[in-house]
Amino acid sequence: MHVLRNARVYAPDDLGCQDILIGGGVILAIAPDIQTPKNLPITETDCRQAIVCPGFVDTLTHITGGGGEGGFATRTPEMQVSDAVKGGVTTVTGALGTDAVCRTHQELVAKVKALRDEGLSAYFYTGNYHYPVKTLTGSVQQDIMLIDECIGIGEIAIADHRGSQMSWRELARVAADARVGGLCSGKAGIVSVHVGDGDDRLSTLFDVAEHSNIPLSQFYPTHINRSPALLNDAVRFAALGGSFDLTASSTPEILASGELKCAQAFKLALEQGVSDEQITFSTDGHASLPHFNSDGVLESLKVGSMTSLLDEVRDAVLIEQLPLSQVLKAVTANPARILKLDSKGRIAENADADLLVLNPDDLTLQSVMAGGQWFMQDGNLTKVGTFE
Template sequence: MDYTVFTGARIFDGERFHEDSALVVGDGRVQAITSCNDRPEAAEHVELDGGVLSPGFIDAQVNGGGGRLLNEDPTPESMYVIADAHRRFGTTALLPTLITDVGSATTHAIEAAIEAVKGERGVVGLHLEGPHLSPARKGAHLPELMRPVEDSDVESFIRAREAIGTLLVTIAAEQVTPRQVQALNEGGVIVSLGHSDCSADEAEARFDAGARGVTHLFNAMSQLGHRTPGLVGAALDHPLAWCGIIADGHHVDPRALRIALRAKRGEGRLFFVTDAMPLVGSDANSFELNGRTVYRKTGDFCSKIVLADGTLAGADIDMASTIRYGVGMLELPLAEALRMATAYPARFLRLADRGHLSPGARADLVHINDGIEATATWIGSKPA
């Protein structure tokens, strides 16, 4: 076996840091974290200039990047362009995300994902955010395309999951029955509740049936009240519910996120998603979404993406910037901020060999400097 040894940086293994250590990889997999003195002699040596070597970032919600929007061109090529754009910022695994659209777009996105996951380009599945959402919490989605889940949809999702490997679907609790959630979960489909005006009881029934979490906590969902906890309250209280969060300074006030981080109980955790749009990795200042123009507007931490009426329409942030926001604004230790971009999304998505650097894990890696900027990435130990 040909080995590559990484030294010169602190090593974050998905849970904790290792000082003065070497990461040994071979055949695209992690072999060991060892002392620098015990590294294999006959190996390629990569000497890093300080900083941190971490598992590559994992993003469960990426609408676009590099000037491409999946809805506008649901093809394998677009998925690769999106993945390439986000890799510059440390993301080595992502789910291209299709928001509510006509049925043919969903079909094309599924077909594209089946092909795209075969390449070693960072596309590891597909996220379908709609059309089974609530018009009452539509956000930037088109309400006229929203509808309840039918049993034929359940069968189609399960077939798609079998062909793709990882399929995440965002569904409003009021658009799906607990029986359908159970069938989807048993078929390997990851169900996330979102764009929902449901009660806490409705949400809890679907978590108990197998819904795994919520999509962009706080945004486009029933809020936490002292007598009506809503989807936010149910998600924070249910021990098995994972919560994706958009941490960009626009979607959620940092005080609300800090409260949520302290409140979340059980195995489920908060994890970062970007909800990124095509402008990430692009110099453009606008794009088209379902026939509507979306604009980039200057913000304090990062730009925001809005429709003409001011409605937020995704985000203009990358994962490295999200981690910086977590450390700087959410008061997270760097280790926890990294877990929220690596280990936690990997567990949520059931990607057992990603998000950590235990022996046998994929050698998908990112090196970040002291400013939490990505300087290099590797996919399967190959420079990417």
């Protein structure tokens, strides 16, 4: 058992100075000056008015690595536990991307189970960029219903030369399978949609909404900060009831080509009337970050970083001057709600004890707790992966 004392709690709403009692991997109580029995072995930590917030929920991480757009030598490395911890990420959602030949669902599920054994919370999407959809059981519905860790499908690609150029009918059928699988298993059944830089942007999703009975809330498009035009489409998407995701990882080359920084896009979307309940950030960690020229030729390639999430949270608060409680929603409560992970993304009684301690002056990461275990204390890693 643990007690965190004198914490400035952002749940993500600002609850002021509180103590937090933790036991069995969950939050047992939140109150000023919690009194504990003297005959129980309870570890106490004085937070000294540091900020304590929920661990970040990353809705898109290529936990087994990604890439390959530049050939086999450009396949990116898989995620390690410390990669997540250094970025304040305590919950990850793994996905396949461009490559579903050398990157497999069997490998993805094994990595999810390994991360869980090592103390993080981990889930995955079935499928990848392409259609027809590759799955483990032969069915999107069966994957979602019968595999505990599977919570949806993705990243399925639209508006991208690397995708399968799906029609709205094909995407609607995929979404219907995911929706029914989610309904029958109590899961989100979400459709994570990779949006490329094609001029069609979100038109396929709008066509689904116009011509089918699938609500836009079933879709969860990501990489929305790819361009101002795409962000404008996303504002319309949100007005019709959808939520969307901004990508924290980027490169100078990609930003120079017109991509918006995640923090900047967040502020612009809010200014255009999007609710702060409808926007999330994700890392795209360990994905390849390719830059293609106008002819579709690869010019550069770098790797997505899981520390990018905390970087963009910090920039949104310190540079864009947005309230911390509002920014934290985008990496805690909002993604947890969209993925239907009810015990994640909040500091409340019976919620999982996934907590970050941040320096109140510059929001640097001091400590990380996942499932009631310390993975970082006072800036030092105290628990890492098996082979780190």
